[in-house]
Amino acid sequence: MKKFYITTPLYYVNDEPHIGHAYTTILADVMTRIQKIQNNDVYFLTGTDEHGQKVQEAAIKNKTSPKEHVDIYVNRFKKVWNELDIEFDDFIRTTEKRHTDRVQDTLKMLFEKNEIYQNEYEGLYSVSEERFITEKEAEEGNFREIKRLKEKNYFFRMSKYQSKLIDHIQNNPDFIKPESRKNEILGFLKKPLNDLCISRPKERLKWGIELPFDKDYVTYVWFDALLNYISAIGWKSDDKLFDECWPADYHLMAKDILTTHCVYWPTMLMACNIKLPKTIFAHGGWLMDEMKMSKSIGNVIKPLDLAYKFGSDSLRYYLMSNMVLGQDASFTLDSFIQKYNSDLANDYGNLANRVLTLINKNFDSKIPKTFVCNEYDLKLINHAKEIPNQIINDFNNMQIHKAIDLIMQLLRSVNKYLEIKAPWKLLKSDNTKDREDASTTLNISAQVLKIGTVLLNPIMPTKTNLLLSAMGVNSCNNYSFGDLKTGTQISKLKNLFPRIEEDK
Protein backbone atom coordinates (compact mmCIF):
# COMPACT_ATOMS: atom_id res chain seq x y z
CA MET A 1 0.00 0.00 0.00
CA LYS A 2 1.22 3.49 -0.82
CA LYS A 3 2.37 5.49 2.17
CA PHE A 4 1.73 9.22 2.37
CA TYR A 5 5.34 10.39 2.07
CA ILE A 6 6.21 13.82 3.40
CA THR A 7 9.59 15.55 3.68
CA THR A 8 11.14 18.68 5.15
CA PRO A 9 14.26 20.33 3.74
CA LEU A 10 17.50 18.98 5.15
CA TYR A 11 18.71 21.81 7.34
CA TYR A 12 22.27 23.08 7.18
CA VAL A 13 24.16 22.26 10.31
CA ASN A 14 26.13 25.49 10.24
CA ASP A 15 23.93 27.06 12.88
CA GLU A 16 21.60 26.34 15.80
CA PRO A 17 18.06 25.25 14.93
CA HIS A 18 15.72 28.25 15.04
CA ILE A 19 12.03 28.98 14.79
CA GLY A 20 12.06 28.91 10.96
CA HIS A 21 13.46 25.37 10.86
CA ALA A 22 11.05 24.44 13.64
CA TYR A 23 8.08 25.75 11.67
CA THR A 24 8.54 23.54 8.60
CA THR A 25 9.31 20.53 10.76
CA ILE A 26 6.25 21.08 12.96
CA LEU A 27 4.14 21.55 9.83
CA ALA A 28 5.37 18.21 8.48
CA ASP A 29 4.68 16.58 11.84
CA VAL A 30 1.18 18.08 11.95
CA MET A 31 0.45 16.87 8.40
CA THR A 32 1.72 13.42 9.35
CA ARG A 33 -0.56 13.27 12.37
CA ILE A 34 -3.50 14.57 10.29
CA GLN A 35 -3.04 11.52 8.06
CA LYS A 36 -2.78 9.26 11.09
CA ILE A 37 -6.08 10.37 12.61
CA GLN A 38 -7.62 9.42 9.25
CA ASN A 39 -6.02 5.97 9.59
CA ASN A 40 -3.65 6.51 6.66
CA ASP A 41 -0.16 5.12 6.51
CA VAL A 42 2.46 7.88 6.54
CA TYR A 43 6.23 8.20 6.17
CA PHE A 44 7.81 11.39 7.46
CA LEU A 45 11.44 12.20 6.64
CA THR A 46 13.62 14.99 7.94
CA GLY A 47 17.37 15.37 8.41
CA THR A 48 20.45 17.49 7.97
CA ASP A 49 22.48 18.80 5.05
CA GLU A 50 26.05 18.38 6.20
CA HIS A 51 28.39 19.00 3.27
CA GLY A 52 29.47 22.11 1.45
CA GLN A 53 31.12 25.38 1.97
CA LYS A 54 28.82 26.77 4.66
CA VAL A 55 29.51 23.82 6.95
CA GLN A 56 33.23 23.81 6.15
CA GLU A 57 33.40 27.51 7.05
CA ALA A 58 31.41 27.03 10.27
CA ALA A 59 33.82 24.27 11.31
CA ILE A 60 36.84 26.46 10.64
CA LYS A 61 35.21 29.23 12.69
CA ASN A 62 34.61 26.81 15.57
CA LYS A 63 38.15 25.49 15.24
CA THR A 64 37.06 21.89 14.67
CA SER A 65 37.03 19.49 11.77
CA PRO A 66 33.87 19.44 9.63
CA LYS A 67 33.08 15.91 10.85
CA GLU A 68 33.31 16.91 14.52
CA HIS A 69 31.29 20.01 13.81
CA VAL A 70 28.40 18.19 12.12
CA ASP A 71 28.32 15.50 14.80
CA ILE A 72 27.80 18.16 17.48
CA TYR A 73 25.26 20.20 15.56
CA VAL A 74 23.11 17.34 14.34
CA ASN A 75 22.37 16.45 17.95
CA ARG A 76 21.12 19.96 18.60
CA PHE A 77 18.57 19.53 15.83
CA LYS A 78 17.52 16.10 17.08
CA LYS A 79 17.17 17.41 20.64
CA VAL A 80 14.92 20.29 19.59
CA TRP A 81 12.77 18.02 17.44
CA ASN A 82 12.31 15.74 20.42
CA GLU A 83 11.33 18.67 22.63
CA LEU A 84 8.80 19.82 20.03
CA ASP A 85 7.14 16.37 19.84
CA ILE A 86 8.27 15.76 16.28
CA GLU A 87 7.76 12.11 15.44
CA PHE A 88 9.66 11.46 12.22
CA ASP A 89 10.03 8.01 10.71
CA ASP A 90 13.56 8.66 9.57
CA PHE A 91 16.26 11.26 10.03
CA ILE A 92 18.84 11.30 7.26
CA ARG A 93 22.27 12.89 7.46
CA THR A 94 23.93 13.50 4.11
CA THR A 95 27.22 12.23 5.56
CA GLU A 96 25.77 8.75 6.10
CA LYS A 97 27.03 5.98 3.85
CA ARG A 98 23.52 4.99 2.76
CA HIS A 99 23.29 8.48 1.24
CA THR A 100 26.83 9.08 -0.05
CA ASP A 101 26.79 5.69 -1.83
CA ARG A 102 23.58 6.58 -3.65
CA VAL A 103 24.93 10.01 -4.65
CA GLN A 104 28.01 8.35 -6.13
CA ASP A 105 25.87 5.72 -7.92
CA THR A 106 23.76 8.49 -9.43
CA LEU A 107 26.77 10.48 -10.57
CA LYS A 108 28.36 7.43 -12.11
CA MET A 109 25.18 6.45 -13.90
CA LEU A 110 24.58 9.95 -15.26
CA PHE A 111 28.22 10.33 -16.32
CA GLU A 112 28.05 7.04 -18.21
CA LYS A 113 24.80 8.12 -19.87
CA ASN A 114 26.52 11.35 -20.92
CA GLU A 115 24.11 13.40 -18.83
CA ILE A 116 27.17 14.84 -17.09
CA TYR A 117 30.15 16.29 -18.99
CA GLN A 118 33.30 18.25 -18.22
CA ASN A 119 33.79 21.78 -19.39
CA GLU A 120 35.83 24.86 -18.66
CA TYR A 121 33.66 27.65 -17.47
CA GLU A 122 34.35 31.23 -16.67
CA GLY A 123 31.76 33.20 -14.79
CA LEU A 124 30.62 34.97 -11.68
CA TYR A 125 30.49 32.85 -8.56
CA SER A 126 28.66 33.69 -5.36
CA VAL A 127 30.58 32.27 -2.43
CA SER A 128 27.64 32.73 -0.07
CA GLU A 129 25.22 30.86 -2.39
CA GLU A 130 27.89 28.38 -3.47
CA ARG A 131 26.99 28.61 -7.13
CA PHE A 132 27.75 30.31 -10.41
CA ILE A 133 25.36 33.16 -11.09
CA THR A 134 24.49 35.08 -14.23
CA GLU A 135 25.51 38.70 -14.89
CA LYS A 136 21.84 39.64 -14.51
CA GLU A 137 21.53 37.93 -11.13
CA ALA A 138 24.66 39.75 -9.99
CA GLU A 139 23.15 43.07 -11.09
CA GLU A 140 19.94 42.39 -9.19
CA GLY A 141 22.06 42.46 -6.06
CA ASN A 142 20.74 39.47 -4.13
CA PHE A 143 24.06 37.69 -3.95
CA ARG A 144 27.01 38.27 -1.67
CA GLU A 145 30.74 37.60 -2.01
CA ILE A 146 30.80 37.52 -5.80
CA LYS A 147 34.03 36.72 -7.59
CA ARG A 148 35.03 35.85 -11.15
CA LEU A 149 36.17 32.28 -11.54
CA LYS A 150 37.60 30.30 -14.42
CA GLU A 151 37.54 26.63 -13.74
CA LYS A 152 37.16 23.17 -15.19
CA ASN A 153 34.04 21.60 -13.76
CA TYR A 154 31.43 18.96 -14.39
CA PHE A 155 28.00 19.93 -15.65
CA PHE A 156 24.63 18.21 -15.61
CA ARG A 157 22.66 18.65 -18.86
CA MET A 158 19.78 20.39 -17.12
CA SER A 159 18.97 22.61 -20.13
CA LYS A 160 17.93 19.53 -22.09
CA TYR A 161 14.91 19.07 -19.80
CA GLN A 162 13.57 22.60 -19.92
CA SER A 163 10.54 22.04 -22.15
CA LYS A 164 9.70 18.70 -20.54
CA LEU A 165 9.71 20.41 -17.15
CA ILE A 166 7.49 23.26 -18.36
CA ASP A 167 5.02 20.70 -19.76
CA HIS A 168 5.01 18.79 -16.50
CA ILE A 169 4.31 21.92 -14.46
CA GLN A 170 1.52 22.97 -16.80
CA ASN A 171 -0.09 19.54 -16.94
CA ASN A 172 0.07 18.87 -13.21
CA PRO A 173 -1.62 21.73 -11.36
CA ASP A 174 -0.66 20.30 -7.97
CA PHE A 175 3.05 19.97 -8.75
CA ILE A 176 4.03 23.40 -7.39
CA LYS A 177 1.87 25.01 -4.76
CA PRO A 178 0.64 27.57 -4.01
CA GLU A 179 -0.29 28.90 -7.46
CA SER A 180 1.80 32.08 -7.06
CA ARG A 181 4.96 29.96 -6.64
CA LYS A 182 4.10 27.92 -9.70
CA ASN A 183 3.84 31.11 -11.73
CA GLU A 184 7.16 32.28 -10.34
CA ILE A 185 8.85 29.10 -11.58
CA LEU A 186 7.12 29.25 -14.96
CA GLY A 187 8.37 32.85 -15.21
CA PHE A 188 11.89 31.71 -14.39
CA LEU A 189 11.63 29.01 -17.06
CA LYS A 190 10.82 31.56 -19.77
CA LYS A 191 14.56 32.33 -19.93
CA PRO A 192 16.84 29.65 -21.37
CA LEU A 193 17.90 27.22 -18.66
CA ASN A 194 21.65 26.64 -18.24
CA ASP A 195 23.33 23.36 -17.50
CA LEU A 196 24.05 22.89 -13.82
CA CYS A 197 27.59 22.90 -12.48
CA ILE A 198 27.61 19.91 -10.13
CA SER A 199 31.24 19.77 -9.05
CA ARG A 200 33.61 21.81 -6.92
CA PRO A 201 37.38 21.43 -7.24
CA LYS A 202 38.93 20.08 -4.05
CA GLU A 203 41.40 22.98 -4.03
CA ARG A 204 38.42 25.14 -3.16
CA LEU A 205 36.20 22.78 -1.19
CA LYS A 206 37.20 19.54 0.46
CA TRP A 207 34.11 18.83 2.52
CA GLY A 208 31.87 16.98 0.08
CA ILE A 209 31.19 13.69 -1.67
CA GLU A 210 34.00 12.83 -4.08
CA LEU A 211 33.02 12.44 -7.72
CA PRO A 212 33.32 8.72 -8.55
CA PHE A 213 34.95 9.57 -11.90
CA ASP A 214 37.34 12.33 -10.82
CA LYS A 215 38.98 12.37 -7.41
CA ASP A 216 39.99 16.02 -7.72
CA TYR A 217 36.40 17.12 -7.28
CA VAL A 218 33.58 16.93 -4.75
CA THR A 219 29.86 17.11 -5.52
CA TYR A 220 27.98 20.41 -5.43
CA VAL A 221 26.07 20.41 -2.16
CA TRP A 222 22.59 20.74 -3.72
CA PHE A 223 23.12 17.88 -6.17
CA ASP A 224 24.13 15.82 -3.15
CA ALA A 225 21.42 16.96 -0.71
CA LEU A 226 18.37 16.73 -3.01
CA LEU A 227 19.02 13.05 -3.57
CA ASN A 228 18.24 12.43 0.12
CA TYR A 229 14.55 12.28 -0.72
CA ILE A 230 15.13 8.99 -2.51
CA SER A 231 18.28 7.67 -0.83
CA ALA A 232 16.53 7.72 2.56
CA ILE A 233 13.65 5.57 1.37
CA GLY A 234 15.84 2.91 -0.12
CA TRP A 235 16.30 3.85 -3.76
CA LYS A 236 18.47 1.05 -5.17
CA SER A 237 18.73 -0.54 -1.72
CA ASP A 238 15.23 -1.30 -0.42
CA ASP A 239 12.77 -1.63 -3.29
CA LYS A 240 9.84 -2.35 -1.00
CA LEU A 241 10.12 0.85 1.02
CA PHE A 242 10.93 2.86 -2.10
CA ASP A 243 7.83 1.60 -3.92
CA GLU A 244 5.66 2.22 -0.87
CA CYS A 245 6.81 5.82 -0.53
CA TRP A 246 7.75 7.22 -3.91
CA PRO A 247 6.56 9.52 -5.45
CA ALA A 248 6.56 11.85 -2.45
CA ASP A 249 3.20 13.38 -1.62
CA TYR A 250 4.71 16.57 -0.24
CA HIS A 251 8.11 18.17 -0.25
CA LEU A 252 7.67 21.01 2.24
CA MET A 253 9.89 24.09 2.42
CA ALA A 254 9.86 27.87 2.46
CA LYS A 255 9.99 29.86 -0.74
CA ASP A 256 13.76 30.49 -0.33
CA ILE A 257 14.63 27.12 -1.84
CA LEU A 258 11.95 26.89 -4.48
CA THR A 259 14.19 26.92 -7.57
CA THR A 260 16.46 24.13 -6.42
CA HIS A 261 13.40 21.98 -5.67
CA CYS A 262 11.27 22.91 -8.68
CA VAL A 263 14.01 23.02 -11.33
CA TYR A 264 17.16 21.15 -10.29
CA TRP A 265 15.41 18.29 -8.52
CA PRO A 266 12.79 17.37 -11.15
CA THR A 267 15.33 17.52 -13.99
CA MET A 268 17.70 15.29 -11.99
CA LEU A 269 14.84 12.82 -11.55
CA MET A 270 13.99 12.98 -15.25
CA ALA A 271 17.60 12.14 -16.11
CA CYS A 272 17.44 9.18 -13.71
CA ASN A 273 14.10 8.04 -15.15
CA ILE A 274 12.32 8.39 -11.83
CA LYS A 275 8.80 9.75 -11.38
CA LEU A 276 8.47 13.30 -10.09
CA PRO A 277 7.10 14.13 -6.62
CA LYS A 278 3.39 14.92 -6.46
CA THR A 279 3.58 18.31 -4.73
CA ILE A 280 6.31 20.77 -3.88
CA PHE A 281 4.79 23.12 -1.35
CA ALA A 282 6.44 26.42 -0.40
CA HIS A 283 5.14 28.23 2.64
CA GLY A 284 5.93 31.83 3.53
CA GLY A 285 8.53 33.11 5.96
CA TRP A 286 8.22 33.98 9.62
CA LEU A 287 9.19 37.56 10.23
CA MET A 288 10.64 38.09 13.65
CA ASP A 289 9.94 40.95 15.93
CA GLU A 290 12.51 41.71 18.60
CA MET A 291 11.25 39.49 21.38
CA LYS A 292 10.67 41.70 24.37
CA MET A 293 11.94 40.72 27.77
CA SER A 294 9.26 40.20 30.32
CA LYS A 295 9.62 39.96 34.08
CA SER A 296 6.99 37.33 34.65
CA ILE A 297 7.90 35.31 31.60
CA GLY A 298 11.61 35.41 32.33
CA ASN A 299 14.45 35.33 29.91
CA VAL A 300 12.45 34.46 26.84
CA ILE A 301 14.48 35.87 24.03
CA LYS A 302 14.04 33.27 21.36
CA PRO A 303 10.69 31.94 20.17
CA LEU A 304 11.84 28.36 20.76
CA ASP A 305 12.23 29.22 24.44
CA LEU A 306 8.47 29.70 24.58
CA ALA A 307 8.10 25.97 24.02
CA TYR A 308 10.31 25.21 27.01
CA LYS A 309 8.43 27.67 29.15
CA PHE A 310 4.81 27.02 28.12
CA GLY A 311 4.99 23.57 26.56
CA SER A 312 5.64 22.65 22.96
CA ASP A 313 1.90 22.44 22.27
CA SER A 314 1.44 26.15 22.82
CA LEU A 315 4.15 27.00 20.29
CA ARG A 316 2.84 24.47 17.80
CA TYR A 317 -0.66 25.90 18.17
CA TYR A 318 0.55 29.47 17.67
CA LEU A 319 2.61 28.62 14.59
CA MET A 320 -0.12 26.55 12.96
CA SER A 321 -2.96 28.98 13.61
CA ASN A 322 -1.07 32.17 12.79
CA MET A 323 0.30 31.39 9.35
CA VAL A 324 -1.89 31.25 6.28
CA LEU A 325 0.05 28.71 4.25
CA GLY A 326 1.76 30.45 1.37
CA GLN A 327 1.86 33.89 3.00
CA ASP A 328 4.41 35.48 5.34
CA ALA A 329 3.54 35.88 9.02
CA SER A 330 4.94 37.87 11.94
CA PHE A 331 5.95 36.34 15.21
CA THR A 332 5.47 38.57 18.23
CA LEU A 333 5.50 37.78 21.91
CA ASP A 334 2.33 39.84 22.44
CA SER A 335 0.35 37.91 19.88
CA PHE A 336 1.67 34.63 21.29
CA ILE A 337 0.44 35.50 24.79
CA GLN A 338 -2.84 36.85 23.50
CA LYS A 339 -3.56 33.74 21.44
CA TYR A 340 -2.53 31.41 24.26
CA ASN A 341 -4.69 33.12 26.85
CA SER A 342 -7.79 33.54 24.71
CA ASP A 343 -7.86 30.24 22.79
CA LEU A 344 -6.02 27.78 24.99
CA ALA A 345 -6.42 29.02 28.57
CA ASN A 346 -9.93 30.50 28.23
CA ASP A 347 -11.82 28.69 25.54
CA TYR A 348 -10.30 25.22 25.48
CA GLY A 349 -8.67 24.78 28.90
CA ASN A 350 -11.64 26.15 30.82
CA LEU A 351 -14.06 24.00 28.87
CA ALA A 352 -12.09 20.84 29.61
CA ASN A 353 -11.84 21.82 33.23
CA ARG A 354 -15.52 22.59 33.58
CA VAL A 355 -16.77 19.41 31.93
CA LEU A 356 -14.41 17.05 33.75
CA THR A 357 -14.96 18.69 37.15
CA LEU A 358 -18.77 18.58 36.86
CA ILE A 359 -18.74 14.92 35.82
CA ASN A 360 -16.19 13.96 38.46
CA LYS A 361 -18.18 15.66 41.22
CA ASN A 362 -21.72 14.80 40.25
CA PHE A 363 -21.68 11.60 38.22
CA ASP A 364 -19.22 9.45 40.11
CA SER A 365 -16.53 10.17 37.46
CA LYS A 366 -18.47 8.37 34.74
CA ILE A 367 -19.77 9.74 31.42
CA PRO A 368 -23.44 10.38 32.22
CA LYS A 369 -26.49 9.20 30.24
CA THR A 370 -28.52 11.18 27.77
CA PHE A 371 -32.26 11.61 28.22
CA VAL A 372 -34.62 13.83 26.23
CA CYS A 373 -32.88 16.34 23.94
CA ASN A 374 -34.17 19.89 23.54
CA GLU A 375 -33.46 22.34 20.71
CA TYR A 376 -30.14 23.50 22.19
CA ASP A 377 -28.92 19.93 22.55
CA LEU A 378 -29.92 19.07 18.99
CA LYS A 379 -28.32 22.21 17.58
CA LEU A 380 -24.97 21.39 19.16
CA ILE A 381 -25.20 17.71 18.18
CA ASN A 382 -25.84 18.68 14.56
CA HIS A 383 -22.95 21.12 14.55
CA ALA A 384 -20.65 18.45 15.99
CA LYS A 385 -21.80 15.89 13.43
CA GLU A 386 -21.40 18.16 10.42
CA ILE A 387 -18.27 20.16 11.07
CA PRO A 388 -15.56 17.44 11.36
CA ASN A 389 -15.78 16.62 7.64
CA GLN A 390 -15.18 20.24 6.75
CA ILE A 391 -12.30 20.41 9.22
CA ILE A 392 -10.65 17.31 7.77
CA ASN A 393 -11.17 18.74 4.29
CA ASP A 394 -9.44 21.98 5.29
CA PHE A 395 -6.61 20.01 6.90
CA ASN A 396 -6.14 17.92 3.78
CA ASN A 397 -6.15 21.04 1.60
CA MET A 398 -3.39 22.72 3.62
CA GLN A 399 -5.85 25.18 5.13
CA ILE A 400 -4.64 24.40 8.62
CA HIS A 401 -5.41 27.80 10.13
CA LYS A 402 -9.00 27.51 8.86
CA ALA A 403 -9.42 24.03 10.29
CA ILE A 404 -8.17 25.26 13.67
CA ASP A 405 -10.63 28.15 13.52
CA LEU A 406 -13.50 25.76 12.94
CA ILE A 407 -12.40 23.53 15.83
CA MET A 408 -12.21 26.54 18.13
CA GLN A 409 -15.67 27.68 16.99
CA LEU A 410 -17.01 24.24 17.85
CA LEU A 411 -15.42 24.34 21.31
CA ARG A 412 -16.67 27.88 21.91
CA SER A 413 -20.15 26.76 20.97
CA VAL A 414 -19.95 24.18 23.79
CA ASN A 415 -19.01 26.96 26.20
CA LYS A 416 -22.04 28.98 25.06
CA TYR A 417 -24.26 25.92 25.29
CA LEU A 418 -23.12 25.32 28.88
CA GLU A 419 -23.85 28.94 29.77
CA ILE A 420 -27.38 28.56 28.40
CA LYS A 421 -28.11 25.19 29.98
CA ALA A 422 -26.23 25.87 33.22
CA PRO A 423 -26.00 22.23 34.38
CA TRP A 424 -24.46 23.40 37.69
CA LYS A 425 -27.85 25.02 38.48
CA LEU A 426 -29.88 22.05 37.22
CA LEU A 427 -27.85 19.75 39.45
CA LYS A 428 -28.95 21.67 42.53
CA SER A 429 -32.63 21.09 41.69
CA ASP A 430 -34.72 18.34 43.37
CA ASN A 431 -36.64 17.78 40.16
CA THR A 432 -35.61 14.56 38.34
CA LYS A 433 -36.20 16.15 34.93
CA ASP A 434 -33.64 18.86 35.76
CA ARG A 435 -31.07 16.33 36.90
CA GLU A 436 -31.67 14.32 33.72
CA ASP A 437 -31.23 17.47 31.67
CA ALA A 438 -27.89 18.14 33.42
CA SER A 439 -26.87 14.56 32.64
CA THR A 440 -27.79 14.99 28.95
CA THR A 441 -25.96 18.33 28.82
CA LEU A 442 -22.75 16.92 30.24
CA ASN A 443 -22.85 13.86 28.03
CA ILE A 444 -23.20 16.03 24.93
CA SER A 445 -20.54 18.48 26.13
CA ALA A 446 -18.10 15.64 26.78
CA GLN A 447 -18.81 14.13 23.34
CA VAL A 448 -18.11 17.42 21.58
CA LEU A 449 -15.07 18.16 23.75
CA LYS A 450 -13.73 14.78 22.74
CA ILE A 451 -14.30 15.44 19.01
CA GLY A 452 -12.54 18.80 19.25
CA THR A 453 -9.69 17.21 21.16
CA VAL A 454 -9.15 14.41 18.63
CA LEU A 455 -9.11 17.02 15.86
CA LEU A 456 -6.64 19.19 17.77
CA ASN A 457 -4.39 16.19 18.44
CA PRO A 458 -2.21 16.66 15.32
CA ILE A 459 -1.51 20.24 16.44
CA MET A 460 -1.08 19.66 20.19
CA PRO A 461 -0.27 15.98 20.75
CA THR A 462 0.88 16.19 24.38
CA LYS A 463 -1.99 18.06 26.01
CA THR A 464 -4.69 16.45 23.92
CA ASN A 465 -3.39 12.99 24.78
CA LEU A 466 -3.49 13.92 28.46
CA LEU A 467 -7.06 15.09 28.11
CA LEU A 468 -8.16 12.09 26.06
CA SER A 469 -6.72 9.66 28.55
CA ALA A 470 -8.44 11.57 31.39
CA MET A 471 -11.66 11.02 29.41
CA GLY A 472 -10.99 7.30 29.16
CA VAL A 473 -10.26 7.45 25.42
CA ASN A 474 -7.31 5.37 24.21
CA SER A 475 -7.36 5.79 20.45
CA CYS A 476 -7.10 9.02 18.62
CA ASN A 477 -8.76 8.40 15.31
CA ASN A 478 -12.47 8.70 15.92
CA TYR A 479 -14.13 12.07 15.64
CA SER A 480 -17.68 10.89 15.20
CA PHE A 481 -20.38 11.98 17.61
CA GLY A 482 -21.46 9.44 20.23
CA ASP A 483 -18.22 7.51 20.29
CA LEU A 484 -17.68 8.28 23.97
CA LYS A 485 -19.72 5.57 25.70
CA THR A 486 -21.99 6.24 28.65
CA GLY A 487 -20.39 4.93 31.83
CA THR A 488 -16.80 5.46 30.64
CA GLN A 489 -14.61 6.14 33.67
CA ILE A 490 -12.94 9.53 33.65
CA SER A 491 -10.29 10.95 35.93
CA LYS A 492 -9.17 14.27 37.32
CA LEU A 493 -6.88 16.48 35.30
CA LYS A 494 -4.69 19.43 36.27
CA ASN A 495 -5.33 22.71 34.50
CA LEU A 496 -4.13 22.06 30.93
CA PHE A 497 -3.28 25.64 30.00
CA PRO A 498 -2.66 27.91 33.01
CA ARG A 499 -3.07 31.57 32.05
CA ILE A 500 0.07 33.55 31.27
CA GLU A 501 0.01 36.60 33.53
CA GLU A 502 1.43 39.59 31.70
CA ASP A 503 3.53 42.30 33.32
CA LYS A 504 1.51 45.38 34.09
Ligand code: MSP
Ligand atom coordinates in the same frame (compact mmCIF):
# COMPACT_ATOMS: atom_id res chain seq x y z
N1 MSP B 1 20.16 22.77 3.20
C1 MSP B 1 19.21 23.47 2.43
C2 MSP B 1 18.03 22.60 2.05
C3 MSP B 1 18.39 21.34 1.33
S1 MSP B 1 16.96 20.37 1.02
C4 MSP B 1 17.52 19.08 0.09
C5 MSP B 1 18.70 24.67 3.23
N2 MSP B 1 18.82 24.60 4.55
S2 MSP B 1 18.36 25.73 5.59
O1 MSP B 1 18.87 25.31 6.88
O2 MSP B 1 18.75 27.01 5.15
O3 MSP B 1 16.82 25.62 5.66
C6 MSP B 1 15.95 26.37 4.86
C7 MSP B 1 14.53 26.06 5.26
O4 MSP B 1 14.33 26.34 6.68
C8 MSP B 1 13.45 26.88 4.59
O5 MSP B 1 13.14 26.42 3.30
C9 MSP B 1 12.32 26.68 5.57
O6 MSP B 1 11.80 25.39 5.47
C10 MSP B 1 13.02 26.83 6.90
N3 MSP B 1 13.12 28.23 7.31
C11 MSP B 1 14.26 28.91 7.61
N4 MSP B 1 13.93 30.17 8.01
C12 MSP B 1 12.60 30.35 7.96
C13 MSP B 1 11.72 31.40 8.28
N5 MSP B 1 12.12 32.57 8.75
N6 MSP B 1 10.39 31.20 8.10
C14 MSP B 1 9.90 30.02 7.63
N7 MSP B 1 10.70 29.02 7.33
C15 MSP B 1 12.05 29.13 7.46
O7 MSP B 1 18.18 25.59 2.63
